[in-house]
Amino acid sequence: MxxxxxxxxxxxxxxxxxxxxPLRVQPRLAxxxxxxxxxxxxxxxxxxxxxVMARTYCGIGALVVVVAxxxxxxxxxxxxxxxxxxxxxxxxxSGDPDVAHRVCFMDTHAPKKSRWFDExxxxxxxxxxxxxxGDKDIKAKVKSMQEDxxxxxxxxxxxxxxxxxxxxxxxxxxxxxxxxxLAGFLKDGYKVLxx
Numbered sequence: 487m488x489x490x491x492x493x494x495x496x497x498x499x500x501x502x503x504x505x506x507x508p509l510r511v512q513p514r515l516a517x518x519x520x521x522x523x524x525x526x527x528x529x530x531x532x533x534x535x536x537x538v539m540a541r542t543y544c545g546i547g548a549l550v551v552v553v554a555x556x557x558x559x560x561x562x563x564x565x566x567x568x569x570x571x572x573x574x575x576x577x578x579x580s581g582d583p584d585v586a587h588r589v590c591f592m593d594t595h596a597p598k599k600s601r602w603f604d605e606x607x608x609x610x611x612x613x614x615x616x617x618x619x620g621d622k623d624i625k626a627k628v629k630s631m632q633e634d635x636x637x638x639x640x641x642x643x644x645x646x647x648x649x650x651x652x653x654x655x656x657x658x659x660x661x662x663x664x665x666x667x668l669a670g671f672l673k674d675g676y677k678v679l680x681x
Contacts (some may be wrong), residue, residue: 533597558585571604575671577680581613586624595631607671609664610654612642619653632658 518597574592598606610618610630618624632638639662645651654661672678 570675573605573676574603575607575609575668575676575678577609577611577668577678578614579612580681581617583617583621583624585681586614586617591627591631593679594636598631598636599634605637607637607639609668610638610659611664611668612641612644615640615644615650615654616648619650625657628657
């Protein structure tokens, strides 16, 4: 059985407390009569009628609501993307060979070989072009990715500025203006990684 107390109007914190009926402090949350109530408050009142301690518990109802919202958003996203291919575009700009070997190429080749994405593109842009044409190991790795289905493209503006257009084309890489295609990838729902 709970303890009956009266609170002055100024200290009442719930709209249903407007009436001057006694509040009961219940010893356990499990004794609450309304299981669907999302928030439950317990108040302990001191000698002068002031609240000296208040606790708020999140009930099972709140948990159910949160889980339902999360599940519905996942379902909606899956339904929106149903039938659309998963596509990845990797924008390789770094002239650092460690970035190329240990990050960029792993995160480009593995998604294609493991079929994590239906389509994977490697865009060679900026300083990475000089690295590509000057490093035989990088050329071999890019060729291997092409053989496994990665689409490799290069920016013509960058290649022209470095004087590498023909050299990159000789590697079997399409050299073209990449600004509009990259904007299209972003608008069309590609996942884009930049190295």
